Amino acid sequence: MSKAITPRAQDYAQWYNDLVIKSGLADYSAVRGCMVIKPYGYALWENMQAELDKMFKDTGHQNAYFPLFIPKTFLSREAAHVEGFAKECAVVTHYRLKNDPAGGGVIVDPEAALEEELIVRPTSETIIWNTYKTWIQSYRDLPILINQWANVVRWEMRTRLFLRTAEFLWQEGHTAHATAEEAMEEARRMLDVYTQFAESFMALPVIRGVKSPAERFAGAVETFCIEALMQDGKALQAGTSHFLGQNFARAFDVQFLNKNNEQEYVWATSWGVSTRLIGALVMAHGDDDGLKLPPKLAPIQVIIIPVYKNDTQRATVHTQALEILEQLKKAGFRVQYDDADHVRPGWKYAEYELRGVPLRLSLGEREIQQHQVEAVRRDTREKLYLPFDQLPEKIGDLLDQIQQDMFHQAKSFRDQHITTVDNWDDFLRALEEPGGFVYAHWDGTPETEIRIKELSKATIRCIPFPGQLPDHGSGHCVLTGKPSARRVLFARAY
RNA sequence: CGGGGUGUAGCGUAGUCCGGUCCAUCGCGCCAGGUUUGGGACCUGGAGGUCGCAGGUUCGAAUCCUGCCGCCCCGACCA
Structure with missing residues (x-):
């Protein structure tokens, strides 16, 4: 075992780090809190991007790109927004270096201070709304439906690979609308897009809901989210969508002339998912032997491994393997053939399991004689034999099956980790055993929410949308006993 | 920012308490050749080191002293 x-x-935390590093998704970097996304991890991200991008385009959005740097004053325009981000902003103060006259290498040239400091974007609402102001005059200019793929920087105190790094990659959608209803619809639509992406591509079941005021995005009127559950029982926000009301339009004075010839502030939304989703994938599906990637996103869906005892066999197997490789490529699968001769089959089995490749095909003399390949599923380790003449169909079916089974596996875990409780003792107990989500009444006050967090480390993950979880009607707050209109979903979270 | 840990070859480590026998141990990996190949093979040979950095103590420092730095983990804050 060379890669324990x-x-x-x-x-659990060490397991996660081991998986990310040893499967080749990412590396630590020389910069504190920043990571290197390695080719395998980036390929995974590219697959996610491709699917999401398609979904954004299908819902009428276009991509654009706004500056990395934001004038400092922009950030302070929206009061809640600046309060939310001020503590974690990287600031550019100078534009030039020079040789240290004292001989200490290169130093910041004190003569080259910027007149107005620039913030490295922690999110782009401000620069975008400053721009939208110049694009919008009439209701005919609306809606504006724009997405950007970008990096952002949030100077986090404590970082974790993919889950929380100082710099991360994401997409941020920023839309402008003529009416509140339309903006609200947009925010809800994009949450549905995220839900569909999480569930059918990542095989990650999520619960949709509204954030409590305390968990709301800085500057939003309402924040919607999808919440997923990791195997250690902690929740992870997998995507958010915000109804921003007219907050940013007011802050940046973006008005339009409506059909009645009246000036009105524009209605806004923003929504995003990030490379953190890769962390979710690792933690929702992985096991002690490595990653388990869902077929729809896996950079390698099928790996072919040759088995032979001598050069004659090797040649035979090689010829057959190439034929299968071509056939599967032609059928549209992301397939690789590992014919490296310096490691043996067993080593390769372990390696591709670590990397989470959904399906492994082994091919040796035995299989060739019987006109079949040995196939092993990564998710269940189930071994099957597939006849040569039905490979593309059988493999297509298997990958679909794996995708579905992974979702159901995760969903069954998630469902077993939602506990409905009615008193404080049970609340605390449920957080430990079974862990996961706790569905309980809350009196609706921020004070109680904070108190619950202090006492239990659990936060309100969301107030689930109707139909997400059984509705038990009104009741009494799990902590204070005060009247509560409905249950909300608590958990300890990433 | 607080608490803990850690820094010796690409990775993981021994040695540090009690200085010399260490121009540094072992395993993995790497290179060459050979034997192998159905669950992380083996043999032989080889390459690879500012012992985190700086200063100090000493005849002599990976080891002792002082200062600094990096990274990881836990907590507070956040996607």
């Missing part, structure tokens, strides 16, 4: 992974049961 810490078992989940022993140390």
Whole structure:
């Protein structure tokens, strides 16, 4: 075992780090809190991007790109927004370096201070709304439906690979609308897009809902989210969508002339998902032997491994393997053939399991004689034999099956980790055992929400949309006993 | 920012308490050749080191002293 992974049961955080590093998704970098996304991890991100991008385009959005740097004054225009981000902004103060006269290498040239400091974007609402102001005059200019793929920087105190890094990659949608209804519809539509992406591509079941005021995005009127559950029982926000009301339009004075010839502030939304989704994928599906990637996103869907005992066999197997490789490529699968001769089949089995490749095909003399390949599923380790003449169909079916089974596996885990409780003792107990989500009444006050967090480390993940979870009607707050209109979903979270 | 840990070859480590026998141990990986190949092979040979950095103590420092730095983990804050 050259690449030992810490078992989940022993140390979950270490298991996660081991998986990310050893599967080749990412590396630590020389910069504190910043990581290198390695080719395998980036390929995964590209697959996610491709699917999301398609969904954005299908819902009428276009991509654009706004500056990395934001004038400092922009950030302070919207009061809640600046309060939310001020503590974690990287600031550019100078534009030039020079040789240290004292001989200490290169130093910041004190003569080259910027007149107005620039903020490295933690999110782009401000620069975008400053721009939209110049694009919008009439209701005929609306809606504006724009998305950008970008990097952002949030100077986090504590970072974790993919889950929380100082710099990360994401997409941020920013839309402008003539009416509140339309903007609200947009925010809800994009949350549906995220839901569909999470569930059918990532095989990650999510609960849709509204954020409590305390968890709301800085500057939003309403924040919607999808919440997923990780195997250690902690929740992870997998995507958010915000109804921004007229907050940014007011802050940047973006008005339009409506059909009645009246000036009106524009209605806004923003929505985003980030490379953190890769962390979600790792933690929702992985096991002690490595990643399990859902077929729809896996950079390698099928790996072909040759098995032989001598050069004669090797040649035979090689010829057959190439034929299968071509056939599968032609059928549109992301397939690779590993004919490296310096490691043996067993090594390769372990390696591709670590990397989470959904389906492994082994091909040796035995299989060739019987006109079949040995196939092993990564998710269940089930071994099957597939006849040569039905490979593309059978493999297509298998990958679909794996995709579905992974979703159901995750969903069944998630459902077993939602506990409905009615008193504080049970609340605390449920957070430990079984862990996960706790569905309880809350009196609706921020004070109680904070108190619950202090006492239990659990936060309100969301107030689920109707139909997401059973509605038990009104009741009494799990902490204060005060009247509560409905249950909300609590959990400890990433 | 607080608490803990850690820094020795690409990775993981021994040695540090008690200085010399260490121009530094072992495993993995790497290179060459050979034997192998159905669950992380083996043999032989080889390459690879500012012992985190700076200063100090000493005849002599990976080891002792002072200062600094990096990174990881836990907590507070956040996607």
